[in-house]
């Protein structure tokens with residue numbers, strides 16, 4: 001706890017707390033510096049068509065090449081970036097890098113970018129996305145943004161307007177981590193989704209828990225009947241993939257097909273088209 005003794009001056013009574021505050025402040029300074037130095041980069045995870053085994057898209061996942069601590073995952077810095085407002089500039093770096101890199105890849109491969117609820121607080125979000133597409137010369141149809149239910153719960157009217165504008169531009173809108181939030185299903189009729197991503201906690205236990213299998217089946221049926229592409233996240237084994245095929249999901253993503261990898265590595269995979277999943281399915285069909 002801190003007690004104000006004069007405007008702008010605080011006396012700290014809890015040394016633990018002050019250390020935490022100090023660590024957060026330091027991290028914020030480091031994020032700012034790394035934004036200037038270009039220390040943020042993207043890894044890409046393949047998204048596979050369940051029927052053909054072909055890579056039809058990639059998801060961009062941000063990493064921080066920290067000058068002292070090495071490569072950091074999003075959970076180490078995204079929450080603080082969201083709280084401090086730095087998610088705005090960071091999100092813009094991510095969008096521009098994803099669009100620029102995807103513009104160099106063959107065919108109609110889609111790139112998905114995660115956009116958090118905090119980024120919707122920026123009234124310039126639509127212009128930032130349109131600007132990133134234009135700067136890279138990437139057709140809007142090749143970009144997809146991934147949002148979570150948090151975006152639907154806050155500022156519903158304004159956020160739905162932004163999403164509708166993006167959808168009319170041709171940008172895909174995916175609902176990420178489906179089944180883990182608190183929103184009602186009513187939003188499926190309100191927001192212009194093109195894709196539903198079933199959270200990996202259900203995929204992961206699809207063989208072990210009949211409840212999870214039931215949830216994946218129902219979510220897939222719901223999504224498909226709404227005309228959406230349905231993706232299963234976190235597919236790690238061929239056995240999970242086989243069961244998933246029976247649920248009707250359209251696409252799959254997970255360590256079975258590849259962990260998130262640097263841009264150079266994913267570019268090579270795009271050319272090869274078929275992954276282990278495709279071969280496993282071909283074998284199962286034979």
Ligand code: C2E
Pocket residue numbers: 045060061062073074075078091094114115116146176177200233234235236253254255256259260
């Ligand atoms: P997400 O969008 O749901 O991304 C999926 C996460 O699951 C990724 O973690 C990915 O590495 C991991 N994953 C993929 N396949 C498997 C699997 O088969 N098994 C397991 N156990 N995990 C798998 P990552 O890269 O650490 O990202 C975590 C979260 O951070 C993302 O969840 C997303 O919400 C957020 N995030 C990542 N990049 C960005 C970004 O550029 N902007 C924003 N706002 N958020 C981001």
Ligand code: MG
Pocket residue numbers: 059114146176
């Ligand atoms: Mg995502």
Ligand code: MG
Pocket residue numbers: 176177197199200233
């Ligand atoms: Mg997810």
Ligand code: MG
Pocket residue numbers: 177
């Ligand atoms: Mg997630």
